[in-house]
Amino acid sequence: MIAALRAILARDLTLAFRVGGGGGIGVVFFLAVVTIVPFAVGPELPLLARIGPAVLWIGALLASLLGLDRIFAADHEDGNLDLLLMAPVPLELIAAMKGAAHWITTGLPLVVAAPLLGLLLGLEPKALAAVTATLLVGTPALTFLGLIGAALAVALPRGGLLVAVLVLPLTIPILIFGVAATTAAVTGLVPFGTPFRLLAALSLVGLVLGPVAAAAAIRVIRD
Amino acid sequence: MALLDLANPHRFLAFARALVPALALIAAVLLVLGLVLGFRAPPDYQQGETVRIMFIHVPAAWIALGAYTLMAISALGTLVWRHPLADVSAKAAAPIGAAFSLICLLTGALWGRPTWGTYWVWDARLTSVLVLFLVYLGILALWRAIEDPGQAARAVAILTLVGFVNVPIVKFSVDWWNTLHQPASVFRIGGPTIHPVLLTPLLVTAAGFAALFLALHLGAMRNEILRRRVRALRMLAAAGAEAR
């Protein structure tokens, strides 16, 4: 069973790197979102530094929605989902593995890129560290909640927009605590730990809930 | 048949085989010379020692722009004359040009911090280089997204030409936008006003970068031709295995 799960992870990582650059596009999208903000609000660095953490969080949130709809749909279209369902492994674990592969190829690059993009927005080192830490803890929750939307849209030919609409409302708590923790770190009015722990708790819940709900959705929808 | 034409630009390969090592050698000599001259030049009276960053920053910007111009010409070659080598040239130049614009951005940030006290300013030049970098990344993504090389080349050629128009527009519009908000800190290094002691290492490094770019470009073009040959042969082999 371990071998099967490892094979799924390795295959999804390989596919992500070979097809369309994998997580690279997500990072480019993230960079593009961050780049257009100063064009809209003006180039003053103090203003950008103030809204920077929120911009980074929204950019990462939108970037992590990209490609979600393909997690299961691509396997559904070419018949690989049938193969996965006949493996001697629970579907929940398969979904978790696919979520993990998706996070490694899209979520993790966003976390790595965040400090560099923060420099563009003139963030202080403290804010940079806080944003990166919150994204590191928060993006798994985004991916694993997205997994549910991906499973719900599995059989739809153009599920991309639908997945975004389904998933965005679910991610609001993550956004709230992610930005709250960053603001706490910058202003020091509230202890950083409180919202950060809540964010970590959300991620852990998402890690469990996401694959279970995604597996249930696939079983129901693929009738 | 076009597939075999592509798989067989023999003369280009011979040409590249002779030229790549020579260009690499020239690049190495010039870059070492530029490095030595650059570090022996006296510090600038205003910028101090950090002016040494200019010796890589400015040539990198030139090469990034030059590479894009080359890609735009190649794009015309693809769309107008439908020359297969133009496709190859455009594809090979994209990652190298992106690398030079990344160097320009990184060194610019590292220069900006000691000079202006911040890694980044949304000033006209910086912003337009950042947009250029984004356009490069978009082109790279499009190359990877389309499987058939000929089709990819035509799609990318259109994107390249649009980007070629867009980048100067961004620069001019941001100039206007920026003077509106932040008139003072517009960053300039005037080419002709620069002192010869600083100009020489700059030009030597630029020549070294240019030679390096050409060596890498020819090398990448050769790789791309080989990749297409592999693809063509594999398609023949797959068809052959079917016929067997």
Added chain:
Amino acid sequence: MDLGPHAGFILAAYGAAVIVLGLVVLWVLLDHRAQRRALAALEAQGISRRSGSGADVP
């Protein structure tokens, strides 16, 4: 030699340039080797331009 108070930035800039260019050089060299290998593997199977693997393209 003394690079003044900003030596770190200067060296980091040169270092960044060397790393990025090094990666590009490495990419070109490794890609070249990979394509040569793929061609050699095809050659070893008897598939080359001259043999055309026996299947003539119409």
Added chain:
Amino acid sequence: MRLLVEGLACVRGGRSLFQGLGFAVTAGEVLAVTGPNGAGKSSLLRLLAGLLPPAAGRIALEGGDPEQSVGTAAHFIGHLDAVKGALTVAENLGFTRALLGGGEMEAETALGLLGLERLAQFPARMLSAGQRRRLALARLLVSPRPLWLLDEPSTALDAEGQETLASLMTRHLSGGGLAVVATHSELKIERVVEIRLGLGGIT
């Protein structure tokens, strides 16, 4: 080993395809499922594979591991070949071998038996439809499972490929395997039991 099906009913999209379907397939036997398009041949195979929930009835594999579901003792080859074009032929087969559990046969041997050894390092997107189908059939060899569920397996196969398929089937059956095959064409195998699904029920 015996595949036993009792009182099976299938409802798809609100329409009842069949009900009260019962049959048994014993080791070494093939059940050929025939019938017009839309009669539910593919659905029957998906039910047996555990990819669809039955509306009623029971599917059991007697003599197998009671802990296992029928699906994990079965291979299912449907209309889609479950081949990833971005992976090489060898990588595709290696993945299914690791996923479904490997047996004695190595991936290279299986590719050789199906005439794909020269294409092993090629990206699978270069394969023709027939070659992709051969690659799908190679799964049957690398992961030994007693029950084969094949939906129109000879589609896109040339004469030589069909012969290879027939010999693979014969070997599987003589080794105590079972197979359920949905087909239009005649199977070149002995010990075929036929079941014919008609529109709106069993005929």
